[in-house]
Amino acid sequence: MSEVNLAILGCGLVGKRHVEAIKETDGINLTDIIEHDPTSLVGFNKSQDIKIHNNLEEYLIQNQPDGMIISTPTVMHLEQSLICLEKKIPLLIEKPIAINSLEAFQIVKKSEETNTPVLIGQHRRHNNIAKIGKKIISDGAIGEVRSIQATCWFYKPDHYFNSAPWRKQKGAGPIYVNLIHDIDLLRYFCGDVKSVFAYGVPSKRGYENEDVASILLKFENDITATLSVSDSIVSPWSWEMTSKEHPIYHPVDNSCYLIGGSKGSLSLPDLSIWKHENQPDWWTPINRNSLSHDYIDPLVAQLQNFKDVITNNSEPLVTASEGAKSLKVIEAIHESISKNLMISIQNI
Template identity: 50%
Template sequence: MAHQIGLVVAGYGLVGRRHVAAIAQTLGTELLAVVDSDPLARTRAEADGHQSFAGLEDCLTACPASGVIIATPNALHVEQAMLCIGAGIPVLIEKPIATRSPDAEALVEKATARGVPILVGHHRRHNPIIHRARVLIDAGDIGEIRALQATCWFYKPDSYFDEAPWRRKAGAGPIAVNLVHDIDLMRYLCGGIVSVRAIARPARRGGENEDVASALLEFDNGAIGTVTVSDSIVAPWSWEMTSGEYPIYPRTGESCYLIGGSHGALSLPDLKVWQHARGTRDWWTPMAARAEIRDATDPLVNQIAHFAEVIRGRAEPLVSGEEGLRTLKVIEAIQKAAASGDVVDLS
């Protein structure tokens, strides 16, 4: 029987609490403590039955942690991860891995030098929908990918920003906070991104960020991707509201990703493969869709189970520090292209 993996969660906000719940549902793992500098968050954690600390260093001194999950505001990710790496403790860092790629590079280099695993919390890669999509693409079911279209539209209420003022600060807009997930999946399903064009508009509700942006992406395999994101559009087309991944978001039954290939097309998250009848490829021939079957496991629980296997030395990170860094560089390129109007080369 595998030994119990003791985990610490830094940050007891919305995402941190989801990690705590996932740990409780994952065999072979246990929560040792919660870390949060906010006294109200620690009070809530203790009321929920968890040991709490104000600082990560004090927690690691007191608790024999096998791994740490960092779910604090983005600006704290590198500092806290460096502390864990220095102590030889594997880390699962919520996306994005850092606010700046040079900081992420320094973190990845230190972890590599010390042989300490980093996982980045792009949990959608652990979703059975995405696993099945990757299998279909790799098997050639839709042929050579030529284009990808992603939509990430939703409306965050004012209270979302009021309860956490850092969300109005530079670097916490929907490009960095939300689109980073979609970019990671685009990379995972379609390959590396070599150039970016983009446009963005300032948030009409105030703050230092955009509230709508669009990007045109060139992939290293010749495919082209388009994506738009907004946290101020009322719409049913986003991963949150289509995938059923997290029950607090009402499911719309729509799709938000369209992947077009030379022999068919794939829509997600409904996992429909569209092809012409009788194997013919022409626009006069009727088309039909087949819905693929996948299991219904929770990607956050899958991610915790995977983290435990990495800690035990039985698996390599599905989303390594290097992968998190590559996704972050695309996000930075989108921000740079939107600000300058120039094409940003990532090749």
Template identity: 45%
Template structure:
């Protein structure tokens, strides 16, 4: 039986603990170390039987892992990612890859120059729901894609913000922290975004970020997208409350995405494919839904298994640093458009420019 690949997690908060649980469920991985500055969280990590370090310097000095997962606050991602790259350690950076695209370019350039694998934690791409949706689109079940609509509404309690002050600061609003997942899936399913027009409302709690935003997205494929996000609306229409990925969220039977094409439409995450009969589409003809089949596996466990495949077998990252950068660029375009009240055009990053930056 192949030896398990030792992984380390930096940051043992909500997300870091979920990665630890996923590692425990992945036969090819083991949790070798946790890096965490808070004493109480370090004590909880020690209970898992792994090595525990107060900072990355101490961890790198000791060694003992073949891959590093960064589940630390967003502003630390680039500096810590650069440390991992300098140590030659494959790294999985939680989303977003950085708080600013220019900083992400620096990390990507360093990783590519050093030949160190860099992955970004857009774990929803590993969900069998999304894989089934992608297969339906590729089969032509929807015909020519025309539109996509995503809703990301939920209410975060005050305790969520009081537990970590950085969540109240610029760049930590729901656009960057939450919608980045939805934008990544819209790109994954519908192609690249080429222009953005957005509106945002300041936090009603007085924080230094938005708590409501909407955007109109134009895709290179011709698809037109609409998206809305808020962490101050009581509602069931978000991926968290519909996809059943994490039991901490109360599940509902609602959907949060709709993808429309010339021959059919697909709602997610319930995977209901709506089509007219065997003839040509006609709004006077009966329309019915078919529930598509999909596997039932944990996307976080799937992501860990893929990370192991990258480390041990040289597999190409499913969500590379460049993919994380492109999603972040759409988020930045939304923020800029909302601030300046204008359309923002996006151009795909040229590979040579990314590789030579920094």
């Protein structure tokens, strides 16, 4: 199979980004869009050779795409994923994989039962910055990783919430919507999380979610990580602002992750390694070595992985199981905030 034909289920903000990424990806054709809300297609260029449908089950009666991208609201993911997996259609499911980990593991189980691959849209793992950072850590270039500091601060304006009132409702705060990307990336670097303690502050704007939270993670390998997240702090310190990953965000030259090791430290996304000249010693000069990288749109790289999964039986970079595990950490954070307790995580 030299080319693959994909369908997109859900053409909101994220679905439209996939449409644009497909245009930039060799060997992939977008043949169909399934979208029940006509307002989501306002302004969409229908002159392209793409068929529009409004019902998934009716579409699948006569169509069998090589793969499906699910970018509908999270609450719909379970039902839609199970329908597609029953038809043995490989899936790229936008993050988070499901509304909760119980539903997520149902998707994992169905994928295994039908021997049909699922890739989760945690696109940051596909960024070359993340891949290089992972190699630096795995190669031991900064020694044994001991601890990580991660900052996820930005200010979402009022019109962001007013344009979609669900963003004000329970479950749509920055932990669930934004921090899951950072959690997934730290798990990519460090492995499974063992325990969580977190503290959250209710929204100052009167919404149903937190707008500030601080989290302490302990990984299975005894690495610790401290994370701070807010959608109500004016700041340049977030992956969105510093990675230059998406042009909608005005880029700044700064870092939001500090990864500390026994022989050196790594800051990301600027890919700077910090080391003393000879042996580690705080009384001696410390030097910075900044690495370069080739930029590839992570969404395009993610689609290339999806194509390889479909055509070459390659492994998804972010499997359904990995998506479920990251979601379990998010659930543990919320549970810790509500109970004011440390929460242990039993990974499956």
